[in-house]
Amino acid sequence: MRITVLAGGVGAARFLRGLKRAAPGAELTVIGNTGDDITLFGLRVCPDLDTVMYTLGGGIDEQQGWGRADETFSTRAELAAYGASPDWFTLGDRDVATHILRSQLLAAGQPLSAVTERLCRRWRPGVRLLPMSDDPVETHVVLHEDGGRRTVHFQEWWVRLHAATPAAAIIAVGAAEAVPAPGVLEAIDDVILFPPSNPVVSIGTILAVPGIRAAVAGKTVVGVSPIIGGAPVRGMADACLTAIGVATSAAAVGAHYGPELIDGWLVDDQDKAAADEPALAGIEVRALPLLMRDLPATTAIARAALDLALDLAAGSLGQA
Amino acid sequence: MRITVLAGGVGAARFLRGLKRAAPGAELTVIGNTGDDITLFGLRVCPDLDTVMYTLGGGIDEQQGWGRADETFSTRAELAAYGASPDWFTLGDRDVATHILRSQLLAAGQPLSAVTERLCRRWRPGVRLLPMSDDPVETHVVLHEDGGRRTVHFQEWWVRLHAATPAAAIIAVGAAEAVPAPGVLEAIDDVILFPPSNPVVSIGTILAVPGIRAAVAGKTVVGVSPIIGGAPVRGMADACLTAIGVATSAAAVGAHYGPELIDGWLVDDQDKAAADEPALAGIEVRALPLLMRDLPATTAIARAALDLALDLAAGSLGQA
Numbered sequence: 001m002r003i004t005v006l007a008g009g010v011g012a013a014r015f016l017r018g019l020k021r022a023a024p025g026a027e028l029t030v031i032g033n034t035g036d037d038i039t040l041f042g043l044r045v046c047p048d049l050d051t052v053m054y055t056l057g058g059g060i061d062e063q064q065g066w067g068r069a070d071e072t073f074s075t076r077a078e079l080a081a082y083g084a085s086p087d088w089f090t091l092g093d094r095d096v097a098t099h100i101l102r103s104q105l106l107a108a109g110q111p112l113s114a115v116t117e118r119l120c121r122r123w124r125p126g127v128r129l130l131p132m133s134d135d136p137v138e139t140h141v142v143l144h145e146d147g148g149r150r151t152v153h154f155q156e157w158w159v160r161l162h163a164a165t166p167a168a169a170i171i172a173v174g175a176a177e178a179v180p181a182p183g184v185l186e187a188i189d190d191v192i193l194f195p196p197s198n199p200v201v202s203i204g205t206i207l208a209v210p211g212i213r214a215a216v217a218g219k220t221v222v223g224v225s226p227i228i229g230g231a232p233v234r235g236m237a238d239a240c241l242t243a244i245g246v247a248t249s250a251a252a253v254g255a256h257y258g259p260e261l262i263d264g265w266l267v268d269d270q271d272k273a274a275a276d277e278p279a280l281a282g283i284e285v286r287a288l289p290l291l292m293r294d295l296p297a298t299t300a301i302a303r304a305a306l307d308l309a310l311d312l313a314a315g316s317l318g319q320a
Numbered sequence: 321m322r323i324t325v326l327a328g329g330v331g332a333a334r335f336l337r338g339l340k341r342a343a344p345g346a347e348l349t350v351i352g353n354t355g356d357d358i359t360l361f362g363l364r365v366c367p368d369l370d371t372v373m374y375t376l377g378g379g380i381d382e383q384q385g386w387g388r389a390d391e392t393f394s395t396r397a398e399l400a401a402y403g404a405s406p407d408w409f410t411l412g413d414r415d416v417a418t419h420i421l422r423s424q425l426l427a428a429g430q431p432l433s434a435v436t437e438r439l440c441r442r443w444r445p446g447v448r449l450l451p452m453s454d455d456p457v458e459t460h461v462v463l464h465e466d467g468g469r470r471t472v473h474f475q476e477w478w479v480r481l482h483a484a485t486p487a488a489a490i491i492a493v494g495a496a497e498a499v500p501a502p503g504v505l506e507a508i509d510d511v512i513l514f515p516p517s518n519p520v521v522s523i524g525t526i527l528a529v530p531g532i533r534a535a536v537a538g539k540t541v542v543g544v545s546p547i548i549g550g551a552p553v554r555g556m557a558d559a560c561l562t563a564i565g566v567a568t569s570a571a572a573v574g575a576h577y578g579p580e581l582i583d584g585w586l587v588d589d590q591d592k593a594a595a596d597e598p599a600l601a602g603i604e605v606r607a608l609p610l611l612m613r614d615l616p617a618t619t620a621i622a623r624a625a626l627d628l629a630l631d632l633a634a635g636s637l638g639q640a
Contacts, residue, residue, distance in 0.1 A: 042424035072394055078417030082442050084424075093413040097398030100420075104362035104404075122402050 002190040003306070004029045005127075006216070008202025009036070009048040010065035011226060011234060011292075013055035015195035018298030020056070020126055022306055028127040029187035031212070033197070034112065035139035035172050035205035038155045040089055041079060043099040044106055047155075048202065049116055049131060050098060057123025059094075065234075068094040088160040113181040130187065132206045135178040139201050141243075142169040154201060163236040167243035170200060175208040188215040191309040193302075194223035194262065196233065196290070199253050200240035213261070220313040222264035222305045223257055225250040228290055229270045255279035264308040266290065266301070284308060284317055322510040323626070324349045325447075326536070328522025329356070329368040330385035331546060331554060331612075333375035335515035338618030340376070340446055342626055348447040349507035351532070353517070354432065355459035355492050355525035358475045360409055361399060363419040364426055367475075368522065369436055369451060370418060377443025379414075385554075388414040408480040433501040450507065452526045455498040459521050461563075462489040474521060483556040487563035490520060495528040508535040511629040513622075514543035514582065516553065516610070519573050520560035533581070540633040542584035542625045543577055545570040548610055549590045575599035584628040586610065586621070604628060604637055 003026045005016060016030065032049045039045070047066065054060040054068060061067045071092035080087050091099070098119060105115040111134035120129055139154035143165050154170075157163055197203050207213040226237055227250045238248040246256045250267040251274035257265075259282030267274045272287035274280060286308055292298040311317050323346045325336060336350060352369045359365070367386065374380040374388060381387045391412035400407050411419070418439060425435040431454035440449055459474035463485050474490070477483055517523050527533040546557055547570045558568040566576045570587040571594035577585075579602030587594045592607035594600060606628055612618040631637050 041420050042427050043420065072392060072413065074392055074413035075395065075417045075420070078414050079421060082417065082421050082439065084421050093392065093394035094398050096416070096420075097395045097402065100361050100363065100395070100416075101399060101402050101404050107362050119402065 008197030009051040012195040018302035022303040056125030133178040163239035196226035328517030329371040332515040338622035342623040376445030453498040483559035516546035
């Protein structure tokens with residue numbers, strides 16, 4: 001069986017760890033968001049791809065969910081001593097090696113998909129990790145400040161401003177002109193899962209690459225709500241949802257994807273009322289504990305997503 | 321008084337530390353060799369400039385004479401884990417920040433001289449540190465191996481092969497087309513000192529940049545022999561001298577520079593017979609202990625070089 005997952009960072013990476021357990025024999029492809037990518041000190045940083053790669057490859061800082069385990073920060077301290085900016089992005093000494101090698105290979109003309117494959121030869125994540133596109137796409141955020149408009153890179157809004165300044169708009173710069181990376185459209189087959197990633201700046205950005213949304217819409221798609229009880233489990237998805245006029249609720253996010261895109265929607269037990277939402281008509285909603293508190297819990301969630309997808313694909317629900 | 325020093329790496333940096341003590345009021349300019357520069361993992365590394373900068377700025381690893389104090393090597397270990405090459409060049413986590421920032425500024429279009437000035441704003445080396453040229457010059461070494469010829473970067477010969485494979489030729493690639501960096505020719509004034517740097521791949525490479533040799537030759541120049549008792553004090557200068565057909569002796573190196581270039585030549589006490597060498601006719605030779613074993617000893621050597629230069633400049637020797 002072929003399972004393809006549209007992935008952001010930490011939430012997706014953890015979900016994938018459960019999915020590998022839930023579907024040990026499946027061929028897993030991960031289409032990673034690259035809208036968070038940023039060039040820092042001339043180095044190309046791909047936070048979401050790296051989080052997936054490090055998590056599945058056993059190199060992640062388990063506590064914080066991103067970055068490398070046993071990390072040190074000499075390089076960062078030195079850059080700060082030089083007064084180099086920005087100073088708000090954490091670059092660890094282990095992590096920076098990934099960015100150095102990636103930047104070297106990109107500068108040599110290799111596309112990001114080939115570079116990612118090269119990096120994964122070390123990490124052996126057990127999935128095929130593809131960037132959504134080899135073309136640069138960067139999510140920018142428009143802020144209203146002091147009566148004026150200012151546009152910042154998503155990372156500056158997220159990491160430096162902690163998404164505390166409301167976003168007037170979130171723009172995936174370059175997405176409209178981007179082409180899916182080699183293998184992306186071919187991988188959209190059988191079953192598609194949306195892990196509990198940010199619906200706006202992670203999954204939304206992947207879907208903004210021309211061709212991906214249409215391909216996904218034609219398949220069996222099951223999503224896992226990143227919102228539990230009216231709040232994001234992790235991160236500041238609420239700030240992103242507010243920016244696009246979507247309420248921070250499991251039902252609203254499911255409706256935002258809509259029945260033309262997703263077929264099934266997993267919500268937490270406390271959000272089970274979503275099943276009766278008119279806006280979710282046409283979407284099969286199932287409720288279960290959605291907190292990925294450990295690997296067994298996460299595996300159960302992934303198993304439930306997969307089961308729902310298989311039920312939907314088999315048409316058993318329609319026949320019931 | 322204006323003193324300008326043509327500098328390689330470790331030997332020059334230590335000599336300069338003594339010179340700063342010996343001539344506290346002088347305006348010191350250092351013209352640094354960039355022929356050792358190499359691009360590793362896409363990062364531009366300038367070993368000689370950095371050794372001078374770190375040594376005079378208080379950041380050097382005193383024990384080994386190059387690299388940063390209290391260094392760690394996570395980035396290097398990670399690059400090795402990726403199987404990235406080369407694996408024979410040491411990149412420390414502190415040191416790599418310098419290369420990252422330099423590479424970023426170079427990629428943004430800044431010339432190496434401006435980048436070096438920017439880096440020195442942090443280190444405050446107490447000298448004006450100029451690269452010999454903003455144009456890339458790379459010393460390559462031609463090796464005869466297994467009956468064939470192979471050309472490697474100087475660093476590969478020096479660091480990886482420990483200069484154990486004899487060099488058939490040493491070529492400063494790009495030197496003939498290079499232009500002295502802004503300020504270099506203007507700084508060649510009053511007194512010029514050659515520290516005990518490698519006469520071939522350090523001082524020789526600087527002199528190979530068109531315009532520098534002629535400018536230096538017209539000034540009062542005093543050199544300090546890097547050879548004591550028939551052997552280099554440090555490094556493998558003998559391998560370089562052999563490659564250009566010069567004997568490894570204080571007299572031979574003095575004669576290699578020649579009276580048309582240098583006016584004074586400091587040799588170690590054990591090489592004092594050099595003063596009677598016909599090949600050194602026209603060069604004022606003085607013998608003294610030349611081992612830079614500590615700062616007082618180094619200061620005495622720098623003081624002697626300066627005294628000789630001042631005597632020569634004042635014409636007092638000619639009048640005697």
